[in-house]
Amino acid sequence: MRLTLAVLALCLPALAQTPWRDQGLLHLAASPHARLHPVPVRSVTLQPGFWKARQDVAIGRSIPTLLALLEEKGTLDNFRRLSGPPAGGAPAVARRGPLYTDSDLYKWLEAAAWSLAVRPDPQLEATLDKTIATILAAQEPSGYLNTWFTGEREKLRWRQQTSGHELYCLGHLIQASIAYYRATGKRTLLDGAQRFVDYLLRDFGPAPKRPLLTGHPELELALAELYRTTGNRQCLQLAAYLFSGVEQERLKLRPRDLAYMFSGQPFTSRTAFEGHAVRALYAATGAADYYLETGDPGFRRTLDLLWADLSSSKMFVTGGVGSRPSDEAFGEPYELPNRQAYTESCAAIAGLLFNQRLLAATGEAKYAAPMERALYNGINSGMSSSGTLYCYRNPLAATAKDRIRNPWYDTCCCPPNLQRTFAALGAYYYSTSREGLWVHFYDNSTLDWRLESGAPLKAVVKTGQPWRGDVEITLRPSKQEEFTLFLRIPDWSLKTRLSINGRPAPEAPAPGAYLALKRVWTPGDTVALTLDMETRLVYANPRVPEDNGKAALQRGPLVYMLEQPDNPGPSVFDVALDHAAPIAARFQPALLGGVTVLTHRGLAYTRPLDAAPLYSFQPAVPARPTNLTFVPYYAFHDRGPAGMTVWVPVR
């Protein structure tokens, strides 16, 4: 009880400092090592355009249908059966689903909470309140809350830390509770999550307390955000303990566990990503959060090493991550197979979160580039245009035999992960810093927020992105204000044009960097960018075995693919790009909800390659001209399973 009072005492100043409504997507306002501070989710409203269409589907269709599925599959009943069971008796209904289903509901709750922040919906809010009551009714007086390790499995509690997902579920509970708090100001779930954390703080930690391990990292980032929300520094210390790797002996961890979990050994002893991609990237994300709060130079060194490893040899061109179905794991450097790619939606999102933290720490555009790559491609592909089919895997090549888009997965981590990303999307677009406002991604949207001086600031972005290169930003400070507007010039925009209030700037901004425009801004000032929308061939490092001699097409932030429905001629695996022939772009409003298609006079092999020998002393040469049509990768299999490939040989 003493501890709880102490916690509350510690919370109050931080909470007083920033009202719940004003806390950012990540609440970094007081984080000493954050250069950038994300804006609140509620402060950005998407306007009609590319991403609003996706957000509309996510909020209007995907979130409600997933709740129905979670009900149908028993995920909520797993909580209900624990509240008010017959005295002394076992619950009447059996628990359903694998041991981590609690986290699916929590992540769905987080998604629904962020949707409330951008689009208030009293009926949904009432559903959430009821759901939260259902969850908390299953919480034990101790604070413990997990529907798997309860009843007949209570004796297994904390005995299966490498595989049990107890802390993973808690992490998502915390994140859901924070989202709901920031969306509504309601603390019920937040207090429940804190009670569980208090239970951990009481009993677990370095000897003589009981040992603790995140077998599936995730709690680490949640603890950091909980600290930012409540001000209770013990949460951060618990994260530090989880990163310390001091429990290898007490928990009898094997080297294979340490690699697979990316946990259990000192985080600062890591030099490369390995093991389960989502675990590793969540761990690194949590470590980046820890760095944002502490500035620990050992963490920074490790984060830099890991980021370099990821971005130089382990990321797909779609921003997808994770090469091996076996162990859902990273592979060796450059092991980036296209059809066998595991590229779990959750891993692409984890990569987004990892880069989001490093971007906040530094303001360096090199961290925003892979965020954009993932958002537009390898994350966007994870939810169908209908909002009811999801990808667990997002490979870069597939056949008509591959069933990749499905309405349900027993391991239902990806669908709500996609939903929470789309629901909160606008808050990824903007940050503030002491210097001014940062715009990371250009999408039709309005920002209603303030500078860090406290001066109110609205901004309106109008753009044809990702199909056209025009971007117009109108700034509406409440009065004249001097600050810097940081505009990210994407690495793919090799020739960018800039004008301010209609006056063209003499010099072209450099790609792959933030353009810093420092001046006194008057309400109504406009900045216009014309991004370079030339279609480009992307080449992979020749060390990537499967992409040698091939190219992918990229136009703006979008990676394209050849898919069979658009190419009624030869198999998409039997053609090549002609490097001398042009690529034309044309917007087709009726196709795939409206996309720019790319057409090209390419080359086909004279006979289908599946009738050609496996090995030959003469190379097969694609010599027959053929028309090729490319569409954006994110829509793969949206029209059903079909042959599909991102990388195409170049002649």
Add this chain to the structure above:
Amino acid sequence: MRLTLAVLALCLPALAQTPWRDQGLLHLAASPHARLHPVPVRSVTLQPGFWKARQDVAIGRSIPTLLALLEEKGTLDNFRRLSGPPAGGAPAVARRGPLYTDSDLYKWLEAAAWSLAVRPDPQLEATLDKTIATILAAQEPSGYLNTWFTGEREKLRWRQQTSGHELYCLGHLIQASIAYYRATGKRTLLDGAQRFVDYLLRDFGPAPKRPLLTGHPELELALAELYRTTGNRQCLQLAAYLFSGVEQERLKLRPRDLAYMFSGQPFTSRTAFEGHAVRALYAATGAADYYLETGDPGFRRTLDLLWADLSSSKMFVTGGVGSRPSDEAFGEPYELPNRQAYTESCAAIAGLLFNQRLLAATGEAKYAAPMERALYNGINSGMSSSGTLYCYRNPLAATAKDRIRNPWYDTCCCPPNLQRTFAALGAYYYSTSREGLWVHFYDNSTLDWRLESGAPLKAVVKTGQPWRGDVEITLRPSKQEEFTLFLRIPDWSLKTRLSINGRPAPEAPAPGAYLALKRVWTPGDTVALTLDMETRLVYANPRVPEDNGKAALQRGPLVYMLEQPDNPGPSVFDVALDHAAPIAARFQPALLGGVTVLTHRGLAYTRPLDAAPLYSFQPAVPARPTNLTFVPYYAFHDRGPAGMTVWVPVR
């Protein structure tokens, strides 16, 4: 007892027909659907040259050191502990190793037996007699013999048929017993194996008998050979039952099991290879044996489909097979990754055995070509030059981090499998048919055998293969004989010269076919071939994702690789072949036991690729000339772990 007598009655004619000394490596003399009949192992003596050096190491060093290891690891003690345990008490010593270790000893026994057939060794024979006595002392009166499912595990007998390897071990027991019988005429082990089979015939089969399944196929081919050896057709009927797939329900087999085991469903319902590569290829080999005896057209259709699937899309250029570490499995068509290749030595050998049967059925050279490819490359690589290190995996690319050659594996299937192949190697070179003599592979060797007319025939092959193209075959029938000499012209020998008794033939023999020379042959007649030893670039079908835009070098039957020790310049992963530059060949007697090396003025990237970006709008171009030296693939990592690659980009 009645059954046993019937069995003996059935055996006698077949045994009387062909004395043990005269039975072929496969004893197909009476197989109605075999066109070709392998010669006895004892009839071929390797003479100094490429393969004799390998056979010497296998027999002189590998076989004895593996016996010592099998002793050290308890494989023999596992039998000893079961003979004469204290009455009613448990054996004094615990069983060691995984459940299939019996098969490792049996396969070693088979290897040692074949070595006796080509190189009598009274001391080794005495060791084998003692080992056989040890094995048979553990056999139960019922005929059952398995050191795992005995004692405390007796109650699990036949209850784990998908994973238990009981029949797999029996299959290798049968093969060892046949090899020892053909090498020495001793029947003790053969009779013991037959007792186990009799036990099966008594109790197992279609209802109302108990159901039986080869969770790891292997028994099927052994049963066919047992039938050929003893004439007991019930053995063949048991194989037919195992192929029938009638026990899916009684054994509750899941679709995943059926795919993984390549067993349990009607063999004739298969259309493509899938699942565990060794299981699938052993099953197909046994099915080919079944076809050789029955001519079943459904089996032939299935075998043709499977062969086409394998050779058109699932075989590595080294003759290796098996793409995925996960499940040790085949992949999708064209899924042939180089570094991740699983390519187990046992799978390459299984591919050899599969093609060996189809070659015997047809006499078509297309089945001999993959046998040669595997023998010289993906099988030959499996044993180090020292004879004491073995590959489980034989990938086509590796780094200095990869530890591929090891003295011992707890799953010790590959080492004795390699040994039995090398020990009996000469018998793969020659066959007879009603028409005459067939020579499949050219190696310095003497054949001392007979035509199918019964006329004695000796043949001597003198050749510089695989380094030089000269092949001279001297025929020594005991008197003038008219018959056809079938000489395989390898597919890689595009321009072959032929002369008979010094007279050049006017036309060049066609590659990839058997040249049939029908005439009256006089003792001392010579046929000389000059095979085309030009080094060629081999191209993979562009559907193989990793080999696009690359080539492998092949010279004669040997596939080459770039290995770092021969290339002190840039990384072997940072270079390319210059398709305009020549490739020179030079024999280096001091290198790797004497090999022909290939040198080439290739191209290197200006800077190491691991310092280049992962993705770029400009392709990396190898522009700096660099000297490249290639050595035969089979010797990879023979000098220790190092960067190695078979496929190299071509500019």
